Amino acid sequence: MNLIHPTAIVSSKAKLGTNVSIGPFSIIQDDVEIGDNTSIASHSVIYNGARIGSDCKIFQGVSIAHIPQVSGIKDVQSQAVIGNRVTIHEFVTIHKASKEQGQTRVGSNVLLMAYAHLGHDSSIGDNCIIANAVQIAGHVHIDDWAIIGGSTPVHQFCFVGKHCMIGGGFRVVKDVPPYVLAGEEPLRFNGLNSVGLKRRGFSSEQLENLKHIYKLIYDSGMNVTQAKEAIKEKYSSDPLAKDVTEFIEKSKRGIIPR
Amino acid sequence: MVEIHSTAIVSTEARLGVNVKVGPMAIIKDDVEIGDNSIIGSKSVVYDGARIGSNVTILNSASIAHIPQDKKFHGEYSLCIVEPGSIIYDFVTLHRGTEASGKTVIGKNVVIMHYSHVAHDCYINDNVFIDNCVQIGGHVEVGTGSLLESYTQIHQFCKLGKFVTLITGCKATMDVPPFIICSDKPLKYKGLSEELLRKSGYDENQIKTLNSIYNILYNSGLNISQAKEKIKDSLGENELASEVLDFINASSRGIISK
Structure with a gap:
């Protein structure tokens, strides 16, 4: 049984799994798929092109599959794909891809904390933690198990390897190879991520x-x-x-x- | 008279004081207390566990007492207390406590500006001013009258003394002793928060005393324990000196360097 609040606006064309709950004032557009047991809290908007897996928790004011922030772009038929068991905190914005049929991807078991932004055509692997206010630009690829500390901007086209940990507040403007700690300004190698x-x-x-x-x-x-x-x-x-x-x-x- | 907009969703179990105003599409959950004359702006959500004092203004789309972004949180009962006279601006997120302390506290007359985040178990003392996009990690304590400028970040478990100024964009990963201004990455001591101190009624003598304390601590070439001895010797029974020394003694993360 799906629990849809009477003030939510859910398109009849949207494909919802079982046990989906949609909170007050949330909007689900036409071309959207949401998996079983996923909950969407209040004031969130899930735009055309969103593909959300099962057992996800999406909190207040989240925007998923919005049009990319690329100058002069027209609405494209692209997607934002979110895996299973993903937790998305308040005011996170995930934009869909900028090219036709392209995808912005978030893996499974990912935690996206408040105010994080994932730009168009980017991808995040499984088990990643993206802390508060991390701003990930377009075409960025973040591999499995990476952790990015709070308020870190990631420049467009950067790669972050798996099992990396990037300190909060620094700027990622080059690629960060796998298994390492990175910090300081400008960002540099700080040894292995041994603890992780x-x-x-x-x-x-x-x-x-x-x-x-x-x-x-x-x-x-x-x-x-x-x-x-x-x-x-x-x-x-x-x-x-x-x-x-x-x-x-x-x-x-x-x-x-x- | 309580003024609730027709589109707001206010639980009948919530305890609202007199003259409370709730804006359009705002949501007030069950286990909530809101004091007299407080305002909840449009699209704001006040979750279970919120205890909002009187004369508090909460603007649009804020999220008050949402569940913590912490792995040790397992749905336990906890509170988010906002004391009287505070102003919370748009898109601010205040999370409630975990089992560690059971509450997040925002003191009296605190101002928290747009997009700022106060995590679980934080204690923000009275008259603190938090500028835009400030991200405060869990278990952080901010002393009375401190000023956190925009984009500053505070690492979890850090303690800030009273009347501390953090300059725009810097990041505290260690404890910051009272009365000082600091900036840079990593965070460094830059002198006294003279402006804040004068505004708060500290006289020239007291500022002079503080200057000599911090000169011993940061400019004398002594290590911390030597500096502590010297401060004790040269100032004797001085209230300001013992405040600074008590802070240093209580610090578990260590204090910032010069």
Whole structure:
């Protein structure tokens, strides 16, 4: 049974699962899909193109799949796709993609805290935590398990690797490779995210390996390309090393310095 | 006479004082108390656990006493107390407490401007002024009369003494002793909050005393415990000195540096 408040405006064309609840003054437009057990609190607007998974909690004043903030854009047929068990706090804005059939994506088990913004064509992986007022621009890709501290702006086209932790209040203007801590102004490598990795069951051997890998990149005097080749040679069978080298290869803006 | 707009949704269980005004599309939940002459602006939501004093003004789309963004929160009963005379501007989010302290407190005559966030278990003392987009983490204590300029962030568990000024855009990750002005990343001591102190009735002698205390603490080359001894020796039984020393002794995160 769906619980829709009498003051909510829900399009008859919207596809709602079972046990969906929609709070007062919320608006659900036509081209919207909402999974089972998802709750939407008051004053939220779910625009055309939103695809929301099951067991999500969406709180007050949230805007999902709104038209991207790109100058001169006309309304496009694109989507904002939200996974399962995602919690979205007050006044979060998630914009849909800027190209036809494009997608802005949020993975599963993600926590988006109050005032966070996710720009067009961006993606957030699974299990990420995006703290208060983090402003993520367009075309940004944030991998699984990343944590971004409060009030951090992320520049457009940046990549953030998996299991990263970025300190609050700094600015992300280059790519942040996986498994690291990043902080300071301008943003730089602050060592491995050891605490996070240990919590998620990485062995001390794996941590040791990663330490050596990042030593090659940041502490050996080699440039990034040379370091990448050295890692490939030395750790040819290590999947974590592969994550790092692949990240460096796909990085267009360059990785953060030491 | 209580004035409730016809589109507002006010629970019959909520206890409203006299002359309370509730704007269009605002929502007041069950377990709420609102004191006399208070105003709740349009689209604001006052959730269960809110205790709003008299003469409080809450403007549009604020979220008062929403559940905390904290993993240890499991739906326990807690409060969000807003004491008399405070003004809460648009889109502000005030979260209620967790089991740790059971309440979030906003003191008397506090001003909280647009988009600012006060997290669970915070204690904001009287006459604090919080500017736009200030993000305050959980368990933070802000001393009486402090001024947090726009975009400042306060890390969880930090304590700010009274009459502290945080300059625009800076970030507190350690405790800030009373009476001082600070800025930069990482946060640094920049002198006394003279303007705030004069406005609050501190005389020239007291400001001079404070200057000499902080000179010993930050400009003498001594470490903190040596500086504490020297302050005790040179000022003896001085009220201001003991206030500063008590703050330093109680600090668990350590105080900011110069």
